[in-house]
Amino acid sequence: MRDKMVLKGLFSIVVVVFLLQCINGEDPYQFFTWNVTYGDIYPLGVKQQGILINGQFPGPQIxxxxNENLIVNVCNNLDEPFLLSWNGVQQRRNSWQDGVYGTNxxxxxxQNFTYVLQVKDQIGSFFYFPSLALHKAAGGYGGIKIFSRSVIPVPFPPPAADYTILAGDWFKQNHTDLKAILDGGQDLPFPDGILINGHGSNGSTFTVDQGKTYRLRISNVGLATSLNFRIQGHKMLLVEVEGTHxxxxxxxxxxxxxxxxxxxxxxxxxxxxDYYIVFSTRFTSQVLxxxxxxxxxxxxxxxxxxxPGGPxxxxxxxxxxxxxxxxxxxASGPRPNPQGSYHYGMVNTTRTIRLANSAPIINGKQRYAVNSVxxxxxxxxxxxxxYYNIQGVFSLGSMPENPTGSGGYLQTSVMAADFRSFFEVVFENSEDTLQSWHIDGHIFFVVGMDGGQWSPASRLSYNLRDGISRCTVQVYPRSWTALYMPLDNVGMWNIRSENWAxxxxxxxxxxxxxxxxxxWRDEYPIPKNALLCGRASGRKTRPL
Structure with missing residues (x-):
């Protein structure tokens, strides 16, 4: 079985490299083979069944x-289905590689699957993670660094070293037990601790030379809580957020x-x-x-x-x-022109979408919803x-564009949008808990956030000049956050809460x-190696 998997993976790599050479010309390639297995881990001193990639937790760093092309052959040696997604890597024209169940x-x-990714016109700090069920609670995540090309100026001197820090809350229970809790209609318990690069306290050390400057790329890879981080006796100069200087x-x-x-x-x-690097939970009654x-x-x-204590x-x-x-x-972005040359505040929005989160009980079980769905x-x-025009799987328009004010209901919700539209998206949070939202395949401009109820008059407070551009944004309790988003990436894209429950x-x-x-100028065709399942089983992809 192993030999067959490797041979199949190699064949897939040859196929996708051929196709990408036709499409992308001479951009460089990197090749990875990742074996996904279970393994014993002890991040909080308790034995757990972790998800390892090539025997590592966290997984290998990319x-x-x-503009480089990444060919990642993922061999699933678990006893259950598996997918990896690429948090913040935009998949230009290529939602076929997004790695969430709605697309793959x-x-x-x-079995195995070979992802074909191009970090087209991107720089910055991101991470990958397992997207199915509660796999994220077992590991399987790793960091992604996308450096600027040598001809593109970076707005700070080269650091002496570049460290990745993956931090997040952690549960002592195995991911299967956590999934069973949610399937039973209950919410997850409070996390048991915080991990820093797969370790609890005092498990990671970052060595520096006196007088030199270092870059720390930090990601919150947890399931449930916001984090605050600080370094004892040191100040931090923020230089990049999710691909934007x-x-x-x-x-x-x-x-x-x-x-x-x-x-x-x-x-x-x-x-x-030696000095402490500290992470602590935010907006929680108990502080980890x-x-x-x-x-x-x-x-x-x-x-x-x-x-040192937090705020x-x-x-x-x-x-x-x-x-x-x-x-x-x-500052230049991934191309040799200032980021501010795109004057987003001068573009007329074509549509306003208001999205309200809620926590309804449906059929006697705890559920969560967007605009009641x-x-x-x-x-x-x-x-x-x-792609195959299979009827009855979903309906366009099944996702309301505004809060309904009604109770929650179950639906496979899809919202229709036109390529090159320019959306105003308003996240509205009437709950007492902080929300965090991610949009696959796109970046957006955070134009406003405030307490209370959003109204058209709230636009008077928008930042239409230099709002940060990113792919994940928070919405504070009983508050709203507004975005401007160019829909410049054709495909089927996931919009989700980053609170994994x-x-x-x-x-x-x-x-x-x-x-x-x-x-092909708008979207790549279905990959030859695309996995087919459900009602798409047995269909043809396309010839070489």
């Missing part, structure tokens, strides 16, 4: 450069919400010793804390004193910090049903961005 059939046990403001601590990533520069300008170590190479002593105020402090994160309009997966991935229990939907041109 280090790439703008799962990789069955003992930021105004270089200095912070003592930063809030990072579920699914979000950022980069900071830290200068080792303190006396030579974990610490790793910033170690000077000439350290004269270990960490001393208590770890003592709640929503207003975090909201004001979020508003301070803005685009660096003079609690998403249920179809028997066939929506992208395949759309909410996502699993229905707080997501799909946006079908449609172009009538049926051109």
């Amino acid at each position: 280090v790439t450069v703008t 059939c799962p990789i069955q046990p003992g 930021t105004l270089q403001n200095t912070y003592s601590s930063l809030d990072l919400h579920l699914g979000q990533s950022c980069s900071v520069l830290v200068t080792a300008d303190q006396p030579a010793q 804390t974990a610490a790793s170590t910033l170690r000077y190479s000439n350290s004269a002593g270990s960490v001393s004193g208590p770890p 003592t105020t709640e929503i207003d402090w975090s909201l004001n910090q979020a508003r301070s994160i803005r685009q660096n309009l003079t 609690s998403f249920v997966p179809a028997d066939t991935p929506l992208k395949l049903a759309d 909410r996502q699993y229990l229905g707080q997501q939907f799909y946006l079908r961005v449609y172009s009538p041109a049926n051109s």
